[in-house]
Structure formats: structure tokens, C-alpha cells
Amino acid sequence: MKINNTNSLILTRILIMSLAFFIIQFFLNVSYAVEPDEILKNQEYELRARNISGNIRCMICQNQSIDESNAPLAKDLRILIRNKIKEGSNDKEIYKFLTDRYGDFILLKPPFDLNTLSLWFLPFIFLLLGIYIVLYHNKKSK
Amino acid sequence: MKNKLLILPSIFFAIILSIFFYLLITERNPSEIPSNLLNKNVPFFEAESLFKNEKFISSQELKNEIILVNFFATWCKPCRDEHVYIKRFSNKKGIKVIGINYKDDSKKTIEWLKNLGNPYSDVLIDKNGRVAIDWGVYGIPETFIVNPSGIIKYRHVGPITSKIYKKINLIINENK
Numbered sequence: 001m002k003i004n005n006t007n008s009l010i011l012t013r014i015l016i017m018s019l020a021f022f023i024i025q026f027f028l029n030v031s032y033a034v035e036p037d038e039i040l041k042n043q044e045y046e047l048r049a050r051n052i053s054g055n056i057r058c059m060i061c062q063n064q065s066i067d068e069s070n071a072p073l074a075k076d077l078r079i080l081i082r083n084k085i086k087e088g089s090n091d092k093e094i095y096k097f098l099t100d101r102y103g104d105f106i107l108l109k110p111p112f113d114l115n116t117l118s119l120w121f122l123p124f125i126f127l128l129l130g131i132y133i134v135l136y137h138n139k140k141s142k
Numbered sequence: 143m144k145n146k147l148l149i150l151p152s153i154f155f156a157i158i159l160s161i162f163f164y165l166l167i168t169e170r171n172p173s174e175i176p177s178n179l180l181n182k183n184v185p186f187f188e189a190e191s192l193f194k195n196e197k198f199i200s201s202q203e204l205k206n207e208i209i210l211v212n213f214f215a216t217w218c219k220p221c222r223d224e225h226v227y228i229k230r231f232s233n234k235k236g237i238k239v240i241g242i243n244y245k246d247d248s249k250k251t252i253e254w255l256k257n258l259g260n261p262y263s264d265v266l267i268d269k270n271g272r273v274a275i276d277w278g279v280y281g282i283p284e285t286f287i288v289n290p291s292g293i294i295k296y297r298h299v300g301p302i303t304s305k306i307y308k309k310i311n312l313i314i315n316e317n318k
Contacts, residue, residue, distance in 0.1 A: 059175070059280035072245075073280055076271050101185075101278040103178035133150075 033070045033078075040082055049082045052094055056081075057108050065108055177278055177297040184292050185276040192248060192265035201292075203264070208237045208314055209288040212262070213279050215246045216254040220301035221283045225258050227302040232261035237314060241265045244274055244282050285310070289317040 034053075040046040050067060056077065058069035066074035077098070084094050098106050110116045179185070184204045191198050204211075210231050214221040232239040241262035243251050248267060255265070268274055277286065280299070287296040287310060296313045298306055 073271070076275065080272075080275065099178070101178060101275060102280070103175065103278070105175050 033066075033068055033074065035075070038075070038078055038082065040086070045082070045085045048091065049078070049085055052081050052091060053078055055095075055108055056098060057106050059102060059106065174299055175280075177294070179278055179286075179294045180297060182294060184288055184294060187273045187276050189242070189266040189268060189273055192243060192251060192267055194264065198264060198266050203240075204288055205290065205292045207290055208317055210237060210239045210310075210314075211242065211277075211286040211288060212239065213242045213244050213268075213274055213277070213282045213284045215244045215282055216250045217246065218244075218282050222258070224283055224285075224301035224303075225261070227304075227307045229259055229261040230307070231310070232263070234314075236318065238263050242268050242273060244268050244279075245271050287313050287317070 034050070040049060053067035054065050056066045058064045058066045058071055058074040060071040060073055061069050064074075066077050081094055084097065089097070095107070104111055104116075110119060112120060184200055187200045189198045210228075212228055214228075228239060228241075231237060239262050241264070243265055245268065251265070255262075266273070274282075274284075277284075283301055285296075285298045285302060286294055289295050295317055296310065298310070302310070
């Protein structure tokens with residue numbers, strides 16, 4: 001009986017510790033690559049730059065945004081975006097500048113257009129197909 | 143009726159399998175990104191030249207003949223590997239080879255070209271990598287073929303190998 005008790009105690013401790021670990025991870029995991037000398041003094045500008053950088057793919061790491069990447073090209077692009085903001089470009093112009101050179105691939109979220117139509121709609125079509133097959137199957141087996 | 147339902151997933155599975163198999167056997171590099179500049183005009187840029195005293199203006203120089211634009215640096219090992227092929231291109235008639243020296247030390251570059259031979263009719267300095275961004279470059283070496291009307295016809299990311307060398311030759315002949 002006693003052994004059982006200590007066992008469950010250890011188990012709950014492990015549970016609580018792992019839970020705490022995940023909660024801490026959740027808040028700590030937001031790591032950024034922006035270096036102090038890159039940050040703009042104007043907070044509004046800086047916020048815009050961070051927002052844009054978060055949507056731009058690092059072409060070298062490919063699954064990171066340039067906001068998170070330490071690659072030299074990511075740094076160059078972060079600085080370029082900040083310079084463009086300081087020069088008065090709006091967000092749309094900055095996105096256009098980047099996609100003109102690197103293509104839509106540089107956007108982490110693919111744009112909604114004719115080329116990407118299947119990308120956006122196929123999951124829903126498959127879902128409907130699945131629902132249909134399941135319903136059809138159920139009807140038959142009854 | 144039930145049999146029919148069993149066949150359907152197998153057909154579906156077979157289709158998916160064949161698509162995956164096709165993607166496996168065809169030669170492709172999934173991390174390579176097609177250039178957005180293909181079939182578009184050469185980006186406008188100005189740059190200092192390593193050997194000449196005048197400024198290089200893209201709109202004045204990149205036209206009237208086939209031009210091979212090669213982004214390179216002395217710190218980049220694959221650039222050294224592909225240098226043999228760049229030299230072969232510069233020996234060909236009717237093609238101009240221009241090098242863009244990416245984030246490099248000019249002294250080292252002059253030394254490097256002295257040792258390995260200089261295949262470039264002009265070497266442009268891209269100290270901060272800004273010109274490379276205009277060309278959509280993300281990893282050197284990168285090579286572009288520009289046709290006589292100033293349109294980009296081909297882009298290759300990574301060092302030129304014998305296979306790529308042949309491919310570029312075909313594209314050059316097509317655009318003559």
C-alpha cells in the first residue's frame with residue numbers, strides 16, 4: 001500500500017513538472033533573431049517591420065521567417081524592410097518589392113490566387129469526399 | 143457493392159503511390175526555387191567595377207549580346223569549383239561573362255583572380271549584397287543567362303557542374 005502511495009506521488013510530481021515545463025516552453029519559445037542595432041527608434045515603425053518580417057520566409061532556412069532566422073540574408077532583408085519603412089513605403093509596396101524579386105515563395109502564407117486555388121480548396125474537397133464515402137458506406141451496411 | 147468500396151481506396155492508394163514514385167525518380171531538387179525573374183528584364187542597378195574606373199550601369203551594359211552573370215565570392219568554396227566552367231564560357235565567342243563579387247574583400251578577389259585566372263570581362267562589387275537582392279539571389283554561386291534583348295532566360299543556383307554546363311550551352315545556342 002505504502003509503495004503504491006509513493007509511486008502515485010512520484011507520478012503526480014512528474015506530471016506537474018512536465019506540465020510546468022510545457023507552459024514555460026510555450027512562453028519562452030518565442031525566439032527572435034532581431035539584433036539590438038537593427039531595432040528602429042520609432043515604435044510604430046518597428047512594430048510594422050516585425051509584422052512584415054514574420055510573414056517573410058528566409059530563403060536559406062526556408063521554414064523560418066526572417067524574423068527568426070540568423071542567416072545573413074535574413075538580416076539583410078530585415079534591415080532593407082526597416083529602411084523602406086523609414087523611406088515611407090507602405091506594407092503593400094514592401095511585400096511587392098520582395099515578391100517581385102523572390103516570387104511568392106518568399107511569403108510564408110501562399111497568396112490566394114489562380115495558381116494556388118487547388119492548394120486552398122483541395123482539403124475541403126477531400127473532406128466532403130470523405131464525408132460522402134462514410135455516409136454512403138453507412139447507408140449500405142444498414 | 144461492398145467489394146466496390148474496397149476497390150476505391152486501393153485505386154486511390156495506387157495513384158498516390160505512383161505520384162510519389164514519379165517525384166522520387168525524376169531528377170529535381172525540392173529546395174530549389176524557380177526564379178521570379180525568368181523571362182523578365184534584367185533588374186536595374188549601378189555598381190562599382192573592380193578593375194575599371196567607371197561606374198557600371200546595368201541598362202547600358204546588359205544588352206546587345208548574350209551575357210552570363212555569375213555571382214561569386216572568394217570565401218565560397220563551390221565558386222572555386224565552378225571556376226573552370228566559367229573560364230570555358232569566357233573562351234566562347236559571342237558571349238560576355240560578368241562577375242558580381244558578393245560581400246567580399248576586393249584585395250582578396252584580385253589575388254584570387256590572379257591565381258585562378260580572370261574569366262570575367264567585368265567584375266562588379268556588391269559589398270553589402272544589395273545587388274544580389276535585386277536579382278533574387280539567395281545563395282552563391284548563382285548564374286544567370288541574359289539574352290541580347292536584356293531578358294533573363296535562365297538561372298542556376300549552386301555551382302556549375304558538367305551537366306549544368308551542357309544545359310547552359312544549349313540555352314546559349316537557343317538564344318543566339
